[in-house]
Ligand code: NAP
């Protein structure tokens with residue numbers, strides 16, 4: 001057995017965990033830039049908890065609340081300019097993957113002049129501002145990953161800034177911050193988390209350690225599917241989803257994602273399909289493809305979720321996701337070409353060919369002439 005495992009983020013989970021542990025921030029500095037989306041930090045109650053704690057601790061702060069869904073490169077440079085002007089010593093972010101990812105790149109750009117053409121190079125200096133993340137969705141696991149995903153116009157897709165410097169210093173997981181989520185975002189983000197666990201498990205880079213995290217994550221998330229289907233999600237299920245999503249983040253921090261994310265980025269970039277939904281639409285076709293080559297791996301995965309056959313899991317995805325989007329043949333060809341160039345595609349087990357990628361899209365969406 002051989003593996004490396006590195007995850008330097010201190011994770012604190014539980015009701016009121018941020019307020020109970022706020023003194024930890026004192027070791028990070030006296031000035032904080034708070035990075036959020038338009039409303040999630042406010043409606044979830046996280047922003048009030050953060051500003052309240054910072055005031056009590058005499059930490060000066062500014063709020064940058066201009067992060068949009070699927071953040072752009074311009075947005076992170078705007079946030080970094082503010083961080084530098086304010087001489088921020090730490091970045092705190094509350095929100096879903098979009099604000100948390102923007103915060104990570106802002107923390108990097110605040111310490112280093114990186115021109116946009118080198119932003120995805122993976123070659124950075126030795127420093128980023130310390131990051132404190134409070135997820136308000138249970139989906140991306142960004143609070144424990146070294147990645148930040150941005151919209152990348154030049155490649156007509158999304159791309160990751162990836163560096164161990166992006167691991168947050170602290171992640172505070174309080175399920176109450178996810179209670180204000182709409183049912184739609186709750187489902188899409190839960191499926192994104194499930195997709196991370198599944199892709200990490202069916203991955204060339206999977207290790208014994210990441211497999212255990214992935215199987216546990218799948219069990220946690222699948223345990224909430226029945227409640228999601230009945231439209232009855234309580235705080236207890238939200239805690240399990242948040243925990244499962246964090247475990248899945250720990251998985252992809254080791255393995256990366258695979259073909260599902262590579263293809264899903266096009267559905268988001270060109271068709272504005274939500275990130276988690278895009279992955280969910282594609283998962284069934286990808287799983288049927290993997291099952292042909294690695295049936296024992298699929299069986300293990302299904303067992304951890306409490307299913308016997310893959311068709312049961314696929315029907316559940318169909319029921320949670322509802323009607324499917326349309327796609328043209330020209331779009332099928334274009335999206336497959338883009339996915340074929342994505343770095344994460346080669347992580348897939350087995351690696352799909354161009355024809356396979358096109359097949360996943362045809363199987364997953366409704367073909368329109
Ligand atoms: P998101 O884009 O952060 O948020 C989706 C929507 O939900 C937004 O409208 C947001 O409002 C709202 N929202 C979030 N929390 C809420 C709450 N508690 N109550 C009410 N509304 C709330 O969604 P996400 O799925 O969490 O993140 C997706 C992004 O993460 C994508 O860019 C994806 O590529 C990336 N991602 C990153 C990683 C990683 O490892 N870094 C992994 C997977 C995905 P606001 O507009 O107010 O924020």
Ligand code: FE
Pocket residue numbers: 140192196261275
């Ligand atoms: Fe994702």
